[in-house]
Amino acid sequence: MLHVILQILSIIGIVLLCLLGLLLLLILLVLFVPIRYRMIGHKEGETLAFSARVTYLLHLLSVRFEYPKPGSLIIKVFGIRVFDSAKQKEQDAEENGGDKMPQKENGKNTADEKQHEENDRKEESLVKNNAVAEAAVNKGDNKGEEEGSQEELQENFSEDMKEKKSLTERIKDIFQKIQYTIRSICDKIKSSLQKAEELKETVTYYKDSITKQENRMLFGRAKKRLFKVLKSIRPRVLKADLHIGTGSPDTTGYLCAAYGMLSPVLGNNVRITPDFEETVWEGRVYIKGRITVFTILWQALGIILDKQLRIFIRELKREEK
Secondary structure, eight states, X not given: OHHHHHHHHHHHHHHHHHHHHHHHHHHHHHHHSOEEEEEEEEEETTEEEEEEEEEETTTTEEEEEEETSSXXXXXXXXXXEEEEHHHHHHHHHHHHHHHHHHXXXXXXXXXXXXXXXXXXXXXXXXXXXXXXXXXXXXXXXXXXXXXXXXXXXXXXXXXXXXXXXXXXXXXXXXXXXXXHHHHHHHHHHHHHHHHHHHHHHHHHHHHHHHTSHHHHHHHHHHHHHHHHHHHHHSEEEEEEEEEEEESSHHHHHXXXXXXXXXXXXXXXXXXXXXXXXXXXXXXXXXXXXXXXXXXXXXXXXXHHTOHHHHHHHHHHHTOOO
């Protein structure tokens, strides 16, 4: 009995080890197998063509986009087409066309019912309009009498107030208004000065925090890691043959100067033919490269786990240590 139990446990252990091995292999594949990309572009006159393809793990997963045919996106897994935007559009068009036909037939069947309903609505609206017109006439008469009495009372009240107010009271009112306006202006000036001081303190605080030596070293480390990520995802192959003209000689000259400065980096595979007279944007471009997930994750973890980054975030939030 014990021998059987040990055999069962050994089998379970072997199965678990196999599953762990497969999981570890999958993790290593995701981290270290690069994602390869390729892009081809072509423009001549008004015609523009562009295609991009991304493959992973010996083309077990591939994504392809093409334009203008008429802009299709195709996804394949193990060589099997999982998604095709062109076919999806055709299916949607067929479904929409099938839905419209019964709607038209139902519209023909219910046309008589709609006419009866419209006639009933017109009769109800006529009755309501007559009732509203009669109510408006009655209200107009009552409002005319009320407005006349209110106007007479207001005229009597204003005459009494004019008689009661003396010249001294008017002068006091004027001085009180002037005093009130002066106080309000002074309060606004004080509040604006307080806000300016608070803003100045905030700006100086964040300026001191950013220019601190430890934070400047943090920015330098983050910059180095970012450049490593950009270097890892940059195109390995770049070929271009371009015919460029902006329409004005000065800006075209600036582009040529920028190309001259970047030519040691771009190499002989990138050629630009300037046109100083006409506006032209034509040419061919071919880009090929790869992206490794491990490099991106490693550099991102290096930035996230930096102790100085947490200190800098607390300083930005003005939290006490």
